Amino acid sequence: MNFDDTPQEAAFRETARKWVAANAPKEFEQELSKSSLGRIRLAKHDMVEVGKAWQKKKAEAGWACLHWPKEYGGRGATPIERVIWQQEEGVYGKLTQPFQIGEGMCGPTVMAWGSEDAKRRYLPKLASGEEIWCQLFSEPSAGSDVAGLRTRAEKKGDNWVVNGQKIWTSGAHYSDFGLLIARTDPNVPKHKGLTMFFLDMKSPGVEVRPIKQANGMQEFNEVYFTDVVIPDGQRLGAVGEGWSVSLTTLMNERMSIGSRLATGVPELFEFCSNLMLEAGLAIDDPAVRSKLASWAVKSSGLKYTSYRAISALSKGERPGPENSIGKLVSGMMLQDIATYAMDLQGAAGVLTGADEETVHGQFQQMLLSSPSMRIAGGTDEILRNIIAERVLGLPGDIRVDKDVPYNEIPTKGR
Amino acid sequence: MNFDFSDDQKQLRDQARKFLAEKCSPKAVRVVLDGKAPYDKELWKGLAEMGFLGVAIPEEFGGAGAGHLELCVIAEEMGRANAPVPFSSTVYLAAEALLIAGSDAQKKKWLPAIASGEAIGTLALFEGKGNPSPKNVKLTAANGVLNGVKKPVADGAIADFAVVAARTGSSGRDGDISLFLVDLKAGGVEVKSLTNLDPTRGQAEIIFKDCKAEPLGAAGDGWSILTQVLDRAAVLCAFEQVGGSDRALEMGRDYALDRIAFGRQIGSFQAVKHMLADMYVSATLARSNSYYGAWALSTNAAELPEAAAAARISATQAFQHCAKNNIQVHGGMGFTWEFDCHMYYRRANAMALGLGSLSYWEDQLIDRMRKKNAA
Numbered sequence: 001m002n003f004d005d006t007p008q009e010a011a012f013r014e015t016a017r018k019w020v021a022a023n024a025p026k027e028f029e030q031e032l033s034k035s036s037l038g039r040i041r042l043a044k045h046d047m048v049e050v051g052k053a054w055q056k057k058k059a060e061a062g063w064a065c066l067h068w069p070k071e072y073g074g075r076g077a078t079p080i081e082r083v084i085w086q087q088e089e090g091v092y093g094k095l096t097q098p099f100q101i102g103e104g105m106c107g108p109t110v111m112a113w114g115s116e117d118a119k120r121r122y123l124p125k126l127a128s129g130e131e132i133w134c135q136l137f138s139e140p141s142a143g144s145d146v147a148g149l150r151t152r153a154e155k156k157g158d159n160w161v162v163n164g165q166k167i168w169t170s171g172a173h174y175s176d177f178g179l180l181i182a183r184t185d186p187n188v189p190k191h192k193g194l195t196m197f198f199l200d201m202k203s204p205g206v207e208v209r210p211i212k213q214a215n216g217m218q219e220f221n222e223v224y225f226t227d228v229v230i231p232d233g234q235r236l237g238a239v240g241e242g243w244s245v246s247l248t249t250l251m252n253e254r255m256s257i258g259s260r261l262a263t264g265v266p267e268l269f270e271f272c273s274n275l276m277l278e279a280g281l282a283i284d285d286p287a288v289r290s291k292l293a294s295w296a297v298k299s300s301g302l303k304y305t306s307y308r309a310i311s312a313l314s315k316g317e318r319p320g321p322e323n324s325i326g327k328l329v330s331g332m333m334l335q336d337i338a339t340y341a342m343d344l345q346g347a348a349g350v351l352t353g354a355d356e357e358t359v360h361g362q363f364q365q366m367l368l369s370s371p372s373m374r375i376a377g378g379t380d381e382i383l384r385n386i387i388a389e390r391v392l393g394l395p396g397d398i399r400v401d402k403d404v405p406y407n408e409i410p411t412k413g414r
Numbered sequence: 415m416n417f418d419f420s421d422d423q424k425q426l427r428d429q430a431r432k433f434l435a436e437k438c439s440p441k442a443v444r445v446v447l448d449g450k451a452p453y454d455k456e457l458w459k460g461l462a463e464m465g466f467l468g469v470a471i472p473e474e475f476g477g478a479g480a481g482h483l484e485l486c487v488i489a490e491e492m493g494r495a496n497a498p499v500p501f502s503s504t505v506y507l508a509a510e511a512l513l514i515a516g517s518d519a520q521k522k523k524w525l526p527a528i529a530s531g532e533a534i535g536t537l538a539l540f541e542g543k544g545n546p547s548p549k550n551v552k553l554t555a556a557n558g559v560l561n562g563v564k565k566p567v568a569d570g571a572i573a574d575f576a577v578v579a580a581r582t583g584s585s586g587r588d589g590d591i592s593l594f595l596v597d598l599k600a601g602g603v604e605v606k607s608l609t610n611l612d613p614t615r616g617q618a619e620i621i622f623k624d625c626k627a628e629p630l631g632a633a634g635d636g637w638s639i640l641t642q643v644l645d646r647a648a649v650l651c652a653f654e655q656v657g658g659s660d661r662a663l664e665m666g667r668d669y670a671l672d673r674i675a676f677g678r679q680i681g682s683f684q685a686v687k688h689m690l691a692d693m694y695v696s697a698t699l700a701r702s703n704s705y706y707g708a709w710a711l712s713t714n715a716a717e718l719p720e721a722a723a724a725a726r727i728s729a730t731q732a733f734q735h736c737a738k739n740n741i742q743v744h745g746g747m748g749f750t751w752e753f754d755c756h757m758y759y760r761r762a763n764a765m766a767l768g769l770g771s772l773s774y775w776e777d778q779l780i781d782r783m784r785k786k787n788a789a
Binding site: 002003269286290293296298302307310311312329391392394395397 | 483671678679691692695702703705706709712713723727773776780
C-alpha cells in the first residue's frame with residue numbers, strides 16, 4: 001500500500017501541474033477556494049463566461065474532456081490520468097460546472113449512439129465549452145420513475161414533432177443543445193415506447209422558464225415544447241430504444257469517480273473549534289465531540305473509498321461498486337450537519353444574515369439547499385435500490401405497470 | 415496510488431478464509447458458545463501451523479516476518495469466522511506490546527511461544543468501569559511485586575502471561591504508569607472467569623497478590639507504550655469488525671433472498687432492501703477507513719493515531735449496525751439461539767467495548783484531529 005504515483009503517473013502529473021500553474025485564472029483562486037458548498041458563484045463575474053474561457057484554454061492544450069479520443073476533442077487519456085488531472089486542476093475545476101452535464105452525460109451518450117458525422121460535429125465543441133448541453137429527462141410526473149414520462153414525439157415525414165414539458169433542467173437557460181427523451185409510442189408498455197433525440201435549444205417552440213426553488217434560488221428550469229421540430233437525423237438509437245440509450249447516460253452520471261463531494265465536515269470542525277458555549281469551546285463538549293467524530297469518520301470513509309477506486313483505475317481495473325455510496329452518504333450528512341450547527345447557535349441559529357454570529361449564514365444556506373442533494377441525480381431511495389439490486393443482488397421492485405400499455409396506466413395524482 | 419492489498423496479501427486472505435471455513439464453522443464456534451470448551455484449542459493449533467499467529471512476528475523470534483498488512487487480512491477473516499480463540503489478546507495486544515517495548519530476552523522468551531501456539535497472552539488494563547486512562551490504573555507495583563485487581567481481562571482465564579498496567583507514581587501524570595510482564599502460571603494470582611456478552615471469548619478477573627513481575631519497557635513509559643499498543647490493536651480489531659460486518663450483511667442478504675412472505679422474497683420489499691443497502695454503506699465506510707489504518711500501521715506513519723481512531727469508530731459502528739440489522743432481517747428466527755445471528759450481535763457489541771468504548775475513541779479522534787490541525 002502506498003499513495004505514490006507510478007513513474008508515468010508522476011510524469012503526467014508534472015505536465016498537468018505545470019500547465020495549470022502557467023495558465024489558470026489565478027484572479028479567481030481565492031473566491032473559488034471559499035465556495036465549497038452548493039453552487040459556485042462569482043461576485044463580479046458571470047460564472048458561465050469565466051468557465052467558457054477556462055474550458056476553451058484547456059481544450060486548446062488538450063486538457064478538456066481529456067479521457068475522450070482526440071478526434072472528438074479529448075487527448076485519449078486513461079481513466080487514472082483523468083483523475084490526476086482533476087486533482088491538479090484543483091479549485092479551477094469548479095469553473096467547469098456549466099459543462100459537467102454535457103461532459104458527464106450527454107457527451108458519452110452521443111459517443112455511444114451518435115453517427116460518426118454527429119460525433120465529429122458536436123463532441124469537440126461540447127468538449128471545448130463552446131456549446132453547452134443540458135439533459136431533458138425528468139418531468140413533473142416522471143422523476144424517479146423517469147420511464148413514465150409523457151412528452152410526446154410524433155413522426156411527421158422526416159421529422160419529429162415534440163410537445164410536452166420537462167423539469168429540473170440545470171443550465172437549460174444557457175444551453176445550446178439538449179438531450180431529450182420522449183414518448184414515441186403510448187400503446188406499448190412504458191419502457192418500450194421511448195426514443196432519444198438531441199435538439200438545438202434555440203429551436204422554435206422551446207421555452208425555458210426558471211424555477212424558483214425552496215431555497216429561494218433559481219438554478220433549475222422548466223422547459224416547454226410546443227410543436228418543436230426535430231429532424232430524424234438527430235435521433236440517438238432506434239425508435240423505441242430510448243430507455244436503453246438513457247441507461248448509458250445515467251450510468252455515466254454515477255461513474256464520476258474522484259468527484260468532489262462536499263460533506264460539511266471541515267466547516268463544522270472549524271465552527272466548533274471557535275464557538276464559545278456557556279461551559280467553554282464547543283469542541284471541548286463531549287456531546288459535540290461524539291457527533292463530530294461520527295461525521296468525521298463518514299467523511300474520511302468516503303475519501304478513502306474514492307482512493308480505492310482510484311487505485312483500481314491506476315491498475316487498469318474497473319472500480320468496484322463502492323463508489324455508489326458517495327452521494328447517499330454526503331447528501332444526508334450535509335443536511336444533518338447544517339441542522340446541528342444551527343442547533344449549537346441556539347436562538348441565533350434562526351438568523352440567515354451574513355454576520356459573525358452565524359458564520360456568514362453558511363449553515364443556514366446549507367440547510368435550505370441540502371434537500372436537493374438528496375433528490376437530484378437519484379433520490380436517496382433510488383440509490384438504496386441501486387445498491388440493493390446491483391451490488392447486493394436483491395430482487396428488483398415488483399412493477400405493477402411493467403407490462404401494461406402506457407396509455408392504460410392510471411394517471412391520477414401524477 | 416496503490417491503496418489496496420497486494421496480490422500476495424489477497425492470496426493470504428483467501429487461504430485464511432478457506433482454512434477458517436473448514437476449521438471454524440459455526441458449529442465449531444458453538445462448542446465454545448455453549449460453554450463446552452474455554453476456546454477452540456484445535457483451531458489455535460491450526461492457526462499456529464498455518465503461521466498465522468506469528469505472521470507479523472520477525473523471523474528471529476520465531477514468526478513469519480511478514481508484516482502488519484498480512485496480519486490485517488488474517489484479522490478480517492478471523493472476524494468473518496467469529497473465531498473463538500484468543501487471537502486479538504495474544505497477537506494484537508500482548509505480542510505488539512512485546513514488539514514495541516520488550517527486551518531481547520523477553521522477546522526471545524515469549525514471541526516464539528506465541529507464534530508456535532504454546533503461549534496465550536493478554537493485556538490486563540481495566541479495573542472495573544471506565545475507559546483507558548492513567549487515572550483508572552490503581553493496581554500498584556513496588557519492589558518487583560504487583561498488588562491489585564484487573565477486570566475485565568479478555569481471555570484472562572486461559573492466558574499464560576499478561577502485560578499489566580501498574581501505578582508506580584502519584585504525580586497525576588502519564589509517567590505514573592509502568593508496564594509489567596507477569597507469568598500467570600507462576601503463582602501470585604487468582605483468576606476467576608466472568609460471564610460476559612460474548613461467551614465465545616472469555617473475560618476474567620485477575621487478583622494480583624504480591625505477584626512477581628518484571629518490567630516491560632522503561633519505568634514511567636507505560637502509558638506511552640500502551641497508547642501505541644491500543645492504536646495498533648484498534649486497526650487490527652477494525653479488520654475483524656470489517657470481516658464480521660461483511661458476514662452479517664451476507665447472512666442478511668442471503669436470508670432476504672431465501673425467505674418468502676406475502677408471496678414474495680422479503681428481499682423484494684424496499685423496507686428490507688434499504689436496510690441492507692444501509693448496512694452495505696456502513697461496511698464500506700468501515701473498510702475504507704480501516705485500509706487507511708492499515709497503511710498507517712504498516713508504515714508506522716505519523717498519521718497512525720488519527721487513522722487508528724477513525725478505523726476503530728467506523729468499524730465499531732459498522733459491525734454493531736450490521737449485526738443488529740441482520741437479526742432484524744431474519745425476524746423471529748434471528749432471535750433464536752439456533753440461528754447464528756446472535757453470535758455476531760454478541761461479538762459486535764463485545765468488541766465495541768474491548769479497547770475502550772466508542773465514546774472514548776470518539777474523544778480520542780477529536781483530540782488527534784485537533785493536534786494535527788494545530789501542527
